[in-house]
Amino acid sequence: MSTDSPARKEEMVMEHLVSLTYRERLTPNLNRFVDRILEGELIGHRCPSCSRVYVPPKGYCPLCVVTTSAEDEVKVSDRGILTGFTIITPVAYYGQQATDPFVYASVLLDGASTPVGGQDITGVAHGRIHTGMRVRAVWRPPAERRVEGITNRGWGGLDAVIESFEVTGEPDASPEDYKEHLF
Amino acid sequence: MTERCAVIGIGQTHFKKRRDDVSMPGLLREAIDRALEDAELSIGDIDAVVIGKAPDAFEGVVMPEIFLADAVGATGKPLLRVHTAGSVGGSTFIVGAHHVITGIHDRVLAVSWEKQSEGNAQWGLAGGRSGGIGAGGAFAPWIRAYIEESGAPEYIGWMVAVKDRRNAAKNTYAHLKMPDITLETVKESPMLWDPLRFHESCPSSDGACAVVLTNQAGARRSSKPAAWIDALSVRSELGQFPGRNPVRPQAGVECAHDVYRQAGITDPRREIDMAELYVPFSWYEPMWLEGHDIAGPGEGWKMVDSGETDIGGAFPVNPSGGVLSTNAIGASGMVRFAEAAMQIRGTAGEHQIDGVRTSLAQAYGGAAQYFAMGIFRSS
Numbered sequence: 353m354s355t356d357s358p359a360r361k362e363e364m365v366m367e368h369l370v371s372l373t374y375r376e377r378l379t380p381n382l383n384r385f386v387d388r389i390l391e392g393e394l395i396g397h398r399c400p401s402c403s404r405v406y407v408p409p410k411g412y413c414p415l416c417v418v419t420t421s422a423e424d425e426v427k428v429s430d431r432g433i434l435t436g437f438t439i440i441t442p443v444a445y446y447g448q449q450a451t452d453p454f455v456y457a458s459v460l461l462d463g464a465s466t467p468v469g470g471q472d473i474t475g476v477a478h479g480r481i482h483t484g485m486r487v488r489a490v491w492r493p494p495a496e497r498r499v500e501g502i503t504n505r506g507w508g509g510l511d512a513v514i515e516s517f518e519v520t521g522e523p524d525a526s527p528e529d530y531k532e533h534l535f
Numbered sequence: 536m537t538e539r540c541a542v543i544g545i546g547q548t549h550f551k552k553r554r555d556d557v558s559m560p561g562l563l564r565e566a567i568d569r570a571l572e573d574a575e576l577s578i579g580d581i582d583a584v585v586i587g588k589a590p591d592a593f594e595g596v597v598m599p600e601i602f603l604a605d606a607v608g609a610t611g612k613p614l615l616r617v618h619t620a621g622s623v624g625g626s627t628f629i630v631g632a633h634h635v636i637t638g639i640h641d642r643v644l645a646v647s648w649e650k651q652s653e654g655n656a657q658w659g660l661a662g663g664r665s666g667g668i669g670a671g672g673a674f675a676p677w678i679r680a681y682i683e684e685s686g687a688p689e690y691i692g693w694m695v696a697v698k699d700r701r702n703a704a705k706n707t708y709a710h711l712k713m714p715d716i717t718l719e720t721v722k723e724s725p726m727l728w729d730p731l732r733f734h735e736s737c738p739s740s741d742g743a744c745a746v747v748l749t750n751q752a753g754a755r756r757s758s759k760p761a762a763w764i765d766a767l768s769v770r771s772e773l774g775q776f777p778g779r780n781p782v783r784p785q786a787g788v789e790c791a792h793d794v795y796r797q798a799g800i801t802d803p804r805r806e807i808d809m810a811e812l813y814v815p816f817s818w819y820e821p822m823w824l825e826g827h828d829i830a831g832p833g834e835g836w837k838m839v840d841s842g843e844t845d846i847g848g849a850f851p852v853n854p855s856g857g858v859l860s861t862n863a864i865g866a867s868g869m870v871r872f873a874e875a876a877m878q879i880r881g882t883a884g885e886h887q888i889d890g891v892r893t894s895l896a897q898a899y900g901g902a903a904q905y906f907a908m909g910i911f912r913s914s
Binding site: 368370371404406414415436437438439440441442443445446447448449450454456457458465466469470483532533534535 | 725728
């Protein structure tokens with residue numbers, strides 16, 4: 353029997369979808385970050401050695417190799433600069449709900465040294481998006497904010513609190529202002 | 536180095552979208568048997584086995600090294616599994632070579648693979664969640680940054696795609712063979728990850744690659760020419776930190792400079808005869824030419840534009856068709872090393888370049904944060 357016949361191929365395919373739900377305890381630093389974003393505030397840690405500000409707080413500066421704590425906490429703006437982006441045509445896979453092209457952008461918040469990645473950009477046609485644009489957070493109403501997607505592995509899940517970053521219409525930032533903080 | 540290390544056996548499977556005709560162990564064995572035949576050895580002659588693949592989530596087979604031990608001939612022998620994301624095939628090769636260089640073993644088999652049709656890499660990369668961006672989505676903003684900074688015309692990406700797909704048509708084992716592809720074909724293909732189009736992106740393949748590595752005594756016993764390893768290096772860095780330049784990651788710069796230093800190379804563009812670079816998205820060819828200081832800043836795309844990286848050019852890149860034409864992720868890094876070694880041995884068939892005496896292999900992975908590089912010479 354040919355192994356290429358459709359009937360034979362179906363016999364070879366076993367649907368075996370596995371899902372896992374797990375709960376984890378956030379680090380104290382992320383816990384404080386989550387408490388504050390539910391209130392509509394963004395915080396980071398300023399490294400006591402080099403003054404770089406990490407958002408969300410990592411609890412350390414990987415460049416100076418020093419720990420940071422609540423004492424190093426600083427508030428950062430919910431406005432910033434679009435430093436990099438792509439527009440993604442979603443690929444179908446199990447669990448994928450996106451069907452229309454979506455923006456995937458990095459935003460350097462005013463006062464931060466690291467951009468937040470994976471953000472949507474609104475208030476502008478996809479074709480007119482460019483780096484250097486000034487943007488501001490569009491917060492979801494307090495009752496609709498969700499933080500389940502925020503894990504110790506990274507800063508994903510911010511979109512359940514901040515719906516998107518909307519262009520403000522202010523003049524573009526100069527590349528000099530953000531070139532050291534692109535990604 | 537206490538021992539010199541040579542490649543005396545190379546085996547690849549035919550790479551395809553689906554290899555339903557073989558199991559995962561069968562796929563590995565196909566590459567291994569070809570490598571052993573090329574090396575004129577049997578599996579009993581092998582002292583140790585090193586294997587590597589990309590994340591287990593790509594096939595949903597967890598810790599495959601356990602159930603594959605028998606199929607890869609490692610029963611009763613040392614078996615190590617390596618993982619460095621997309622660069623894993625390169626680092627698996629290097630770990631295998633280190634077993635020989637340190638004098639611990641005489642003959643080492645290194646094999647790497649991916650059987651992507653058994654799972655979904657996009658699902659794996661997205662952790663099963665919606666809104667996955669794929670590798671293309673992660674690299675696209677950096678590619679845009681390169682284009683904006685270098686001022687390269689958009690057709691450069693199309694040119695790389697055309698070159699690699701046409702080269703692949705000369706490679707028996709390649710997945711995507713498109714001998715008639717033109718700039719128009721690429722230009723008119725759908726935009727996937729702006730600014731990357733469909734034909735500027737790698738496919739998803741099933742396949743494996745294996746190499747047999749040995750010392751000077753082992754190479755003397757082989758009747759075929761060996762490819763001698765003159766330099767090997769691995770470097771890594773964090774995926775994100777303030778001031779990081781992901782377009783030209785410092786780990787990539789240092790990895791390249793390390794292999795050039797080991798091989799006594801001061802002018803890579805002139806002293807290296809060809810390169811197999813990990814180019815899963817067209818723009819990575821000029822980006823790595825600059826990121827590894829083969830070309831100066833803003834000069835990489837000009838090497839593409841002038842045809843210098845064509846098979847007949849002064850610095851051919853990816854005569855095999857590259858990752859852009861064949862991408863079984865875990866295998867892709869090792870295929871770069873295997874192809875660079877084949878060019879030295881004169882066994883690359885239709886895509887052989889005349890007179891290759893020094894070749895460069897490179898693989899990268901993660902958020903362009905893992906690098907594995909090697910330099911081969913004919914003597």
